[in-house]
Amino acid sequence: MTATGVVKRLDEVVDDFARRARFFREPMTPGRARTFVRQHRLNTRQRNSVLKLRVATNCPIWDLRVRIIAACAEEVIADHAHGGGRPHWQILEELGTRIGLGLDEIRAAEPLPSTLMCWHAWDGLMSNRHWLEGLVANTCAERVNVPGYGIGLVREQGWFGMERDRWGKLFGLSDDQLEFFGLHTEADIAHSNLGWHAVADHAARLGMEDAAVEACRVNLIVWARHAARNHELSARVLVEEQRVDRGFLDALARRHDAVVDQEERGPVGERTRHRSAERRRHDEIARLGEARNVGRHEVGALVHDRPQRHVERREDRGGNRVRVDDAVDLGPGPEDLGVDEHLAVTRQPAAEHFPVQVDQQELLRADLLESEPRGLHPEGVRAGDAGGGVAPDVVPLPGGSEHAARFREPALQRDLSRSAPCLRRLLHGLASWSGIDGPLLYCQALLGWRRMKRLPLLAVLVALASTVPAQAQSRFFEGKTIRIVVGFSPGGGYDTYSRTIARHMSRHIPGNPTIIVENMTGAVSLLAANHTYKVARPDGLTIVNFHGNQVVGQLLGREGIEFDARRFKYVGVPMRDSAACALTKASGVTTLEQWRSAKTPVKIGAVGPGDTSHDVGRVLQATVGLPIQLVRGYKGTAEIRLAAESGEVAGGCWQWESIKSTWRKALEGGEVSIVLQMAPKPLADLPNVPVALSLAKTDEARQLMQAGIVVPTAISRLYALPPGTPDDRVQTLRKAFLDTLRDPELLADAGRAKLEIDPIGGEETERLVAELFKLDPDVAAKLKGILR
Structure with a gap:
């Protein structure tokens, strides 16, 4: 099982849970919402000031430990990336006051008995297990909140996205008043991406794929109890509704009983005092569980369970019992130690008590697979027999000699044996390097034996060598994870495009790698672009999705x-965008003539420099002389729409595809009109709307529009790789990108999401970017002054 494979398995567990979870489908009530505020505030503080720090304490990897601590600090101290400098529990308090709770009431809330029980269970999952299992236990709890899992609205918006809509309808709150849910989703995506990457990096190395998946499954049992109907799901419901294996719960119970039995056999003194404290703790939790029809075994097992170990006991010839581990030995268990020593061991840092044996030769072979061709040496041909003759050649395959022996073809080998030995070795070397299971079988499938026998050896070599790039790419991408780093927040247009592409693109990449989406918001996607350019490895596994206006920047x-935009390796653009200006009927401006003759500047909402909503207004103001007053500072087009509907501004100018998707009802009802479009020629669905380029009176004005609006908008949804990415991987991903955007399944998916597809290939994107940098220096200087 590869590291990517374990992430796939974890995603399947989370997805299955999200599909079956009852509380996603239960109606929202005021009482349930208020209980959520009280308990989630407590839970956020407990998990991030106590429980997740257990994982950091056990983790021997410094960088990862620091990241875990930083994530905890965002939740409980100050989150500048996803909370405006406020901790999440404080944002939740503000939300609570909007649904009828007082601050004193929120802060005086006590944890429900079931919440206490969950804390004890989580403490066992994060303290008494291997740090990687603890990381999984925490991460999957965050993962269930984000889009991409389950069905329906849960899959499209994530749990908190769905809750935002439900709370808005129930309490009559605006999106601004419900900011907690959007900010929490952003934070959960960022934090769970961190955890998932750590799992992908370390699970295979530690030999803990199965343990990681099991930790995820066990944690979701606890998570269900915490989140569902005030945490009152019983063990029976967990088995029946969540499809949790009853035998698994029983196995946990037996493990717990073994610990308790060991306690009973302990001597008096310190061990007795420790036993009494542990027994009191266990009895308290068990009573809490019995009050909610949860058996002692289920609760106790979750609390005291330790790292998953695959240990078999056998007897040697002398009748002594010995342990046989079929996985990495994670240290002694309760059957080997008294309970004091057992608890001491399981709470120690993983580096000391969870040894890992690494095959250095295997690592060396793995490095060679990705760094240089294998097989281009004499060992690629088997030595002759004892008589000195040339034995039938065997292609050196990863499966070993028995596997390779199946590819012998004496008839053709007689022909090859007459050729120069170096060519024969090259043929086998190419086959070994490219991963083809024998050049002979490959050529047979491609040409047929009769035809192939008549071909010169050079032709055979050419046919084989032509397949090497594709096979090499398959070998590289297989088992890998590609990250699409989106420079905007979850749920927006950029994020939706990226997640739709990610669901389908893997099928079109040799090796079928896993593709995940991360959100790195800030400065109109500038943070994501800078990070990818400066930090991301140029290995073809990181694709950034950022705003084309940053190229103009x-x-x-x-x-x-x-960054230097000319050095990015562009993958392409999914939609050739064009900007348009939409104004409300209430503003009194519904045509271009009315706008041009307006006696006072028309207020246009904008995000800020570098965003289409800002730059279009500035260029139109300078080139056409339209009376415009830009009102900057909105967080996105959703806020601009709300401001226009409330009369704060008259409207705004941004991508037409976004306008017609998000403002569809207002357009159809005549409450909003499209007054001007910035396409090179009229769009098919806006045939009667004036084109801004036609209003330009001078060549300079046309250049300013072209460089300031038309080209940046066309490539506004840029997908790019870091500089230095190998050309063969760039070409592979460019082809896969275009193939994906022609895939009928993606097109159907995009249609359901109201996403338009009109792609630009990587080569054309590269050309458009290069043309921007050919702009006359004087025009560029003037454009700089306009877009300040």
């Missing part, structure tokens, strides 16, 4: 840009 010398 570099051209104009905008502050904060730390």
